[in-house]
Amino acid sequence: MPLHSIPPRRAILRLLLAAGFGLLLSACDAPAPNAVGPAANAATGQWPRTLDTPKGPLTLQRPPLRIVSTSVTLTGTLLAIQAPVVASGGSAANSKVTDSQGFFTQWGEVAKQRGVQPLYQGEPSAEAIIAAQPDLIVMAGTGGDSALKLYEQLSQLAPTLVVNYDDKSWQELALLLGRASGREADAQAVIAGFDAEVARVKARLKLPPQPTAAMVYYENGSGANLWTPESAQGKLLQALGFTLATAPDSVKGNTSQGVRRDIVQLSGEKFAEGLRGNSIMLFNAEPAMVPRVLANPFLADNAAVRGKQVFAAGFDTFRLDYYSSRNLLARLARQFQ
Missing domain, CATH: 3.40.50.1980 (Nitrogenase molybdenum iron protein domain)
Known part of the structure; x- marks a missing residue:
């Protein structure tokens, strides 16, 4: 059988x-x-x-x-x-x-x-x-x-x-x-x-306007998962000198993924309200995603979008481990030198 x-x-x-x-x-x-x-x-x-x-x-x-x-x-x-x-x-x-x-x-x-x-x-x-x-x-x-x-x-x-x-x-x-x-x-x-590699990269970085919203942008443009300071992504950015933009309390009830503490889900009317900061770092994304974010009508009044301060961190940053973190360091060093 x-x-x-x-x-x-x-x-x-x-x-x-x-x-x-x-x-x-x-x-x-x-x-x-x-x-x-x-x-x-x-x-x-x-x-x-x-x-x-x-x-x-x-x-x-x-x-x-x-x-x-x-x-x-x-x-x-x-x-x-x-x-x-x-x-x-x-x-x-x-x-x-x-x-x-x-x-x-x-x-x-x-x-x-x-x-x-x-x-x-x-x-x-x-x-x-x-x-x-x-x-x-x-x-x-x-x-x-x-x-x-x-x-x-x-x-x-x-x-x-x-x-x-x-x-x-x-x-x-x-x-x-x-x-x-x-x-x-x-x-x-x-x-x-x-x-030691983080320290070397941090010393050379010329950061974009702060704070930075770190997020995974939805393919259909309807929202994003915003990385929190507790996330691996948020911790690495902060170690490099970035100031992490956080969502206001008014949208924090709109979370998903069970009891996860690394993301705040922003969608619908909460998307524009919850996305703060003067720069946006797109995780799980390549540079081709940047023009789509800049053209999103829901984000027309967002400070980072108005200032064209939107950057892509790479597909492999969806989950950060030793290997993808090193890749991210290399990309940030090239983008912000």
Whole structure:
């Protein structure tokens, strides 16, 4: 009988048994402890260790060797800190921000080089996650790539770390994931290198008129998602010396994406009222989008539009990780030199 016709519990049981048998066989053939490979050798710190998570304390007995990321947003940070991620969920393939595997373009080639397997595109699959034989599952607590509905099911089969990324920079995520994977030294090193790059770029920037509204503009021109100071995008701009324009309280009730704290949704009559600032930075957009924003009749009285102070940050800035953040630094250095 095909897998898709098996009742879910029976399918999970079969995959769990198969995964357990596979792990048993691999354990029989495992190399000696001093030849286990770079991921295990590089893991540091005291084990077991306990992490505070949105689902309560999570105790990890040993450094993971097979991390499965159910969040395409978090996978880039795992790759940046050299964590042993073996498989990842993906988004829709071949979009303006993803490659043929549904991975983000900024790190898709890195994932291929390291043999990261694509699990699914879009809707999370418990069967695919379990079949990857994880010893740690990483899951987003918010956002469109959250697999939180599978938490109760998956957490019974492997340690499952839930991470909220809507109020964290990629550096904060790197430290958290570094602790979970034993890659603290790698996380600290990549952050230090990036922070030094931020300082160099900041020293050379000639900023546009401030404050700046950072947003994702809707394709149909009816509104935008405005990044908040808590967002990764907002935090990076502020680190570079930008002053972030925020929405007035009168429109803040018009939010979406559940309990996310990184955006305020502006649409309809709230669009023009909520969009403040003397410059606009368009995330998830290329320069071709700028003329469309300037021509939007709803924004005719906006100060940034009147002054033609509208700029594009690039498609890959929809989700900021180490890789897309470095790309953004390079673009800003060219635009505002």
